[in-house]
Amino acid sequence: MPDSLPDSSPSPKPSLPKRWGIGLNVVLQVILVLGIFFGVNRLSYRYHARWDLSPQQSYTLSSATLNYLGKLSKDVFIANVFARDSKIFPDVQALLEEYRINGRGRVKLRSIDPLRDIDRAESLKAETGLALDQNGIVIRVGNRTRFIREEEMVIRETGNQTVRVIKEFRGEDAVTSAMINLIEGGERKFYMVLGKGARTEAALADAMAALGGLGRQQNFQLLPLNLADIKRVPEDADGLLMVGLRYDLSEREVDMLKAYWGSKRAGLLVMLDPAGETPRLHAFLGMNGVTPREDRVLYAESTGTGTRKEFSVQAVFDNESSITQPLAASTVTMPGQSQSLDLRFDDDYLQNQNITVHALIGASDRYWGEKNYLEDLPLVDEEDTKAPIFLAASVERGSVTDERLRVDTCRMVVVGNSSLLDKKTALAVNRDFVAGSLNWIINRDKLGGITPKLKHSYRIQLNPRQNELIFWITTIAMPGLVLGLGMMVWASRRAA
Known part of the structure; x- marks a missing residue:
């Protein structure tokens, strides 16, 4: 019998400290993973980007x-x-x-x-x-x-x-307007000058209805005013509207207008009727850097079917003014007839009066200001106005160059067209421009018109073959793929 036998005793078990070390490592890893998970979620909650991918930008505020x-x-x-x-x-x-x-x-x-x-x-x-x-x-x-x-x-x-x-x-329009109403408290007051004629009774009614609708949305009240019945413009007037006057102001009424414009904070919106006879009103506007010309902005050409004369003007908005900047990507159609405006940008008299003139709407390049607009085929000549053709402008008196200072100023918007608010031809962008002008002249610079979101219904037409393909993919192929992956996982676990 051999003196010694091989040692068959079992190997010693791992020591307790080593097992505790593995457990502690696992705990630390779990805590670290949870910390990363919650940290990433916290960062993504506080710092994230959102994109509106809808075709009409339906989920983007103006x-x-x-x-x-x-x-x-x-x-x-x-x-x-x-x-x-x-x-x-x-x-x-x-x-x-x-x-x-x-x-x-x-x-x-x-x-x-x-x-x-x-x-x-x-x-x-x-x-x-x-x-x-x-x-x-x-x-x-x-x-x-x-x-x-x-x-x-x-x-x-x-x-x-x-x-x-x-x-x-138009939910955004309604909600924002309600917020303005509640935060500002009382309504602003605009007075619309009546008693000076109009192109038609329907045109006057359309303008008042459109302005009244804007008033309900933008928190201002529209009130009628006949200058012949008063001695001065009401002191509570936040703005004075002159839309499509056919007959001129009297000397007394011009003096009232000058007195109002000379006040600390006045607002004027003037929409000119090219067919109106208003030389005194034109003279008042000219003193403030905007002179209406006695012409019609048009485009004319001779075609195989006869003469084509186009008075409706395709125009573009200025992209620098706070009135038109939100609309700069849009084009505007000036319906009816328009007259061009002569704007004086660099004028010593205006600079001494601290008056600034800015163009708001310009006609497309093919249009010009025609003096002889009644001719069958008017042609551009020396007496006509060539590009650039201005159709609307803003006038501001008392502004300061330091943007950090908030000062209410006297403001006026002049448009060489009185048909923008006609019911049959009015476009949403026309309404937005008028709304932006009204807000600007009462020193509510950053609030303009809010265009309603169009609602579209999209229909997808599928032929029988496409219907059958969708059926096989959703009913057979996709469930079969999930079942196949599940069987593969089950088989790999069985083999292990």
């Missing part, structure tokens, strides 16, 4: 609204009181989320479905005193409340059909 939200001085509470089955609920919710995100923490948003969240709806009724018997948006600033009904946020197709299709969504 520059006017963004500028206003950037200057909010009061907290705003908004409640989205819409049933979730409403056709515009997704649009309204997405719109109000943009207000909350861009409101710098001053905009608080709550969504309440009155059919499901009955308790919250009743609580909101008690807080606001509103009936809330239909879909809408509640906006509250301090103790002032405004309820925007669903129909105020949409424009529907006209016709006799039972269900009228929504063609435009």
